[in-house]
Amino acid sequence: MNPAGIPAAAPGGSAEKTRPEIRYIVFDLEWNQSSGGRDGEVPGMPFEIIEIGAVKLDQNLREIGEFTRFVRPAVYQKLHFKVLEIMQVGMEELKTRGEPFPEVCREFLEWCLEKKEGEEIQPVFCTWGSMDLTELQRNMAYHGVENPFPSPLLYYDIQKLYNLLYENNSKNKLPLERAVEETGLQATDPFHRALDDARYTAEVMEHIDFDSVRAYLSLDYYRLPEKRSEEIYLVFPNYSKYVSRCFETREEALGDKTVSDMICWRCNRMLHKKIRWFTVNQRNYYCLAVCPEHGPMRGKIRVRHAPAGGVYIVKTIKAADDAAVEKLLERREEMGERRKRKNRQTHLEEKRKRRRRSGAEEG
Numbered sequence: 001m002n003p004a005g006i007p008a009a010a011p012g013g014s015a016e017k018t019r020p021e022i023r024y025i026v027f028d029l030e031w032n033q034s035s036g037g038r039d040g041e042v043p044g045m046p047f048e049i050i051e052i053g054a055v056k057l058d059q060n061l062r063e064i065g066e067f068t069r070f071v072r073p074a075v076y077q078k079l080h081f082k083v084l085e086i087m088q089v090g091m092e093e094l095k096t097r098g099e100p101f102p103e104v105c106r107e108f109l110e111w112c113l114e115k116k117e118g119e120e121i122q123p124v125f126c127t128w129g130s131m132d133l134t135e136l137q138r139n140m141a142y143h144g145v146e147n148p149f150p151s152p153l154l155y156y157d158i159q160k161l162y163n164l165l166y167e168n169n170s171k172n173k174l175p176l177e178r179a180v181e182e183t184g185l186q187a188t189d190p191f192h193r194a195l196d197d198a199r200y201t202a203e204v205m206e207h208i209d210f211d212s213v214r215a216y217l218s219l220d221y222y223r224l225p226e227k228r229s230e231e232i233y234l235v236f237p238n239y240s241k242y243v244s245r246c247f248e249t250r251e252e253a254l255g256d257k258t259v260s261d262m263i264c265w266r267c268n269r270m271l272h273k274k275i276r277w278f279t280v281n282q283r284n285y286y287c288l289a290v291c292p293e294h295g296p297m298r299g300k301i302r303v304r305h306a307p308a309g310g311v312y313i314v315k316t317i318k319a320a321d322d323a324a325v326e327k328l329l330e331r332r333e334e335m336g337e338r339r340k341r342k343n344r345q346t347h348l349e350e351k352r353k354r355r356r357r358s359g360a361e362e363g
C-alpha cells in the first residue's frame with residue numbers, strides 16, 4: 001500500500017476487472033484577485049475562487065462525470081484585468097450565473113463523494129500544479145465552510161508527475177498547454193476555463209504512464225501538523241519525506257532531534273552522519289549519512305514559512321549514488337569557501353577598525 005492507502009494496480013491486461021474502485025476527481029479553479037494590487041488585498045483571501053470545474057474518472061481513468069459552476073464574487077467586486085483577459089467572462093455574468101461560494105463548494109464536495117453498498121468511495125484529487133487544493137481550503141476557511149479533507153491530505157499533482165516522466169524531474173512550472181501539445185492531444189476548447197482545464201489535465205493523465213508514477217502522491221501543505229504526534233512521515237519508492245510541526249524559529253526547528261535525525265527509509269535504522277547538516281543559502285540544508293545495509297543516504301531539509309507564522313521543516317532522505325555524493329561534497333566546499341571569505345572579510349574589517357582607532361588615539 002502506498003501512502004494514500006491506494007492499492008497498487010494489478011499488472012497485466014486483466015487489470016481492469018481486478019482494480020479496486022477509485023474515484024479520481026480532476027479539478028481546476030479559476031480565481032480573481034485584488035485589481036488594486038497588494039493595497040486592495042483582503043487578508044486571508046488573496047485569491048477568490050470564481051469558478052470550479054472538475055471531471056470524475058474511474059479506476060481505469062475513464063470519465064464518468066463532470067462538474068462546472070460559477071461562483072458569485074463576494075470579496076472582489078472588480079475582475080483583475082488578467083483574469084478578464086484569460087477567462088473571457090465578465091463580472092455581470094459571474095453575478096447572474098454564479099451562486100455563493102458555500103453553496104457551490106458544498107455541491108462540489110457532495111458530487112465528489114460516492115457511496116457504493118453503503119460504503120463511501122474516497123475520492124483522490126488530481127490537479128495541475130500544487131495550488132488548487134490549498135486555495136480551495138483557504139476559501140472554505142474564509143467562508144466558514146467545514147473542511148472535510150483528511151489530514152494529511154494526499155493528492156496527485158499531474159504537472160509534477162509529467163515532469164517526473166518527461167522533463168527529467170525538472171521543477172519548472174510547465175504550462176498545461178505545453179503538456180497537451182506535447183502529448184499530441186487535440187486542444188479544441190480554449191484554456192483557462194475551469195472545466196476545460198480539468199478535462200485537459202485528465203486527458204494528460206490518461207495519456208502518460210500513470211501506473212509507473214502512481215506512488216508519487218503529493219502532500220497538500222495548507223493544514224500543517226500542530227503537534228509532534230501529527231507529524232507526517234511518508235515513504236516513496238526511492239525516498240522518504242518528513243513534515244514537522246510548526247516551530248517559532250528556524251533555530252528551534254533545526255535544534256529538534258527528530259528534525260535532524262537521519263533514518264534509513266528502507267530499514268528504519270538510525271544512521272551515522274558522515275557529513276553533518278550544512279547550508280549554503282540558509283534555506284536548504286544538506287547532510288550525508290550511511291546505512292550499513294543500504295549505502296549512502298542524502299538528507300535535505302527545507303525550512304518553510306508557515307501561513308500562521310513560524311516555520312516548519314520538510315526533510316527528504318534519499319539514496320545517494322556517486323554523483324550525488326560528489327555534488328554534496330562540492331556544495332560543502334562551496335559553503336566552506338564562502339565562510340572562509342566571510343571570515344577573512346570580518347578579520348580585515350576588524351583590523352582596519354583597530355588601525356583607525358589606534359590612529360585616532362595617536363593623532
Ligand SMILES: [Zn+2]
Pocket residue numbers: 264265266267268269291292293294295
Ligand atoms: Zn538501511
